Amino acid sequence: MSRETPLIAWPSHDGSRVPFDVFTRADVFAREQEAIFRGPVWNYVALEAELPQPGDFKTSFVGDTPIVVSRAEDGSLHAFVNRCAHRGATVQRQPSGNTRQHRCVYHQWCYNARGELTGVPYRRNVGGMGGYAVDFDVKDHGLTKLRVTSHKGVIFATFHPGTPDLEAYLDEPLLAAIDRLFSRPVRVLGHMRQRVRGNWKLYAENTRDPYHAALLHGFHATFGTYRTNQKRTGGSDRARAHTTGSTYGDDWRTAHQSGDVGQDKVVENYSLADPSLMEGRPDFNDGVTVQITSIFPCLVVQQIMNTLATRHIRPKAADDFELYWTYFGYVDDDEQMTAARLKQANLVGPAGLISMEDSEAIELIQRAIVRDGQENAFLEFGGLNADLDKDRQGEASVRAFWRYYARMMELSSTGVDA
Numbered sequence: 001m002s003r004e005t006p007l008i009a010w011p012s013h014d015g016s017r018v019p020f021d022v023f024t025r026a027d028v029f030a031r032e033q034e035a036i037f038r039g040p041v042w043n044y045v046a047l048e049a050e051l052p053q054p055g056d057f058k059t060s061f062v063g064d065t066p067i068v069v070s071r072a073e074d075g076s077l078h079a080f081v082n083r084c085a086h087r088g089a090t091v092q093r094q095p096s097g098n099t100r101q102h103r104c105v106y107h108q109w110c111y112n113a114r115g116e117l118t119g120v121p122y123r124r125n126v127g128g129m130g131g132y133a134v135d136f137d138v139k140d141h142g143l144t145k146l147r148v149t150s151h152k153g154v155i156f157a158t159f160h161p162g163t164p165d166l167e168a169y170l171d172e173p174l175l176a177a178i179d180r181l182f183s184r185p186v187r188v189l190g191h192m193r194q195r196v197r198g199n200w201k202l203y204a205e206n207t208r209d210p211y212h213a214a215l216l217h218g219f220h221a222t223f224g225t226y227r228t229n230q231k232r233t234g235g236s237d238r239a240r241a242h243t244t245g246s247t248y249g250d251d252w253r254t255a256h257q258s259g260d261v262g263q264d265k266v267v268e269n270y271s272l273a274d275p276s277l278m279e280g281r282p283d284f285n286d287g288v289t290v291q292i293t294s295i296f297p298c299l300v301v302q303q304i305m306n307t308l309a310t311r312h313i314r315p316k317a318a319d320d321f322e323l324y325w326t327y328f329g330y331v332d333d334d335e336q337m338t339a340a341r342l343k344q345a346n347l348v349g350p351a352g353l354i355s356m357e358d359s360e361a362i363e364l365i366q367r368a369i370v371r372d373g374q375e376n377a378f379l380e381f382g383g384l385n386a387d388l389d390k391d392r393q394g395e396a397s398v399r400a401f402w403r404y405y406a407r408m409m410e411l412s413s414t415g416v417d418a
Contacts, residue, residue: 037063080115
């Protein structure tokens with residue numbers, strides 16, 4: 001690690017103080033790409049339902065590295081860096097599709113669904129000019145490959161050879177949360193994407209933070225989809241991931257009729273122009289209306305009523321990330337349920353009735369901290385000794401995120417070369 005880069009002062013081991021420098025500095029962002037995204041972690045990249053047939057592909061990202069996820073002719077899954085081995089141009093420029101070959105437009109180098117080089121124009125010369133040496137071997141010039149695994153149709157990839165198996169990497173109850181939402185075959189209903197002018201970790205914090213849910217989101221409080229006085233479910237693997245949910249009781253469709261709201265941010269005398277937004281029927285027998293599962297570093301899996309989605313955080317710079325939403329339903333959904341899911345998709349996304357406040361809050365932070373990197377965020381809600389598996393309203397999970405982040409980045413309370 002370079003001794004030429006200034007130190008970051010990490011003020012506490014418990015995650016209760018986070019220096020604003022980690023949200024604003026380009027050198028910190030660059031370190032994250034190596035220590036985290038190319039480190040021993042599993043990165044979410046796609047759903048198998050997006051790649052049902054041999055030859056199907058989807059472009060995605062691991063950190064800020066563009067990749068292609070593909071299904072080969074034998075049905076196997078592959079992932080490789082979307083950068084030509086010749087001169088570094090982007091190879092696959094379409095977001096998704098089906099093809100037998102991925103061809104670079106610059107010099108027409110051609111790769112198969114495994115990322116292997118299969119064709120090079122003018123390899124043996126043209127009229128005695130050009131060409132490559134006789135020992136040139138296409139096997140030596142394939143695209144950089146990642147390890148790939150899938151759990152319940154959720155695809156993860158890693159650059160690091162030492163990353164443990166996914167089932168060992170993710171403990172209960174995170175696997176249980178994935179198993180719950182992907183308990184039946186799924187089909188993709190659509191995608192949304194948005195650019196947020198803030199640091200990617202602010203969104204990772206946000207999805208682990210139940211404190212804000214009924215305070216920032218007026219829709220949650222007013223229509224009962226999430227309230228502070230609801231019963232909570234969830235848990236954590238104490239480091240990499242967190243899941244939390246809320247239950248309403250017998251019928252979440254009548255949640256908006258409740259008058260006992262505690263400290264929630266209710267908009268009085270407010271109603272929906274289209275009440276059918278709240279229609280639908282429960283997908284599960286557990287009464288959970290909202291479940292948000294956050295998996296380090298950049299995956300969120302959500303159920304909000306009948307809207308099901310993955311959210312992929314795609315870092316672009318220290319102050320810029322893309323949020324990519326993949327909405328899905330179940331293969332055995334009837335037309336009524338599919339219609340309910342599509343309508344409720346308006347709850348989340350760039351202009352979601354609930355989620356639009358999150359990106360605004362993140363940008364408010366980013367703009368306010370830009371000149372004071374040595375100052376710290378204060379994370380003590382719920383108490384420093386709160387049980388991580390029982391704290392459903394505090395910041396215990398956010399502090400756990402920062403403790404794990406600091407270990408991955410090799411930060412210490414006395415500072416570190418960044």
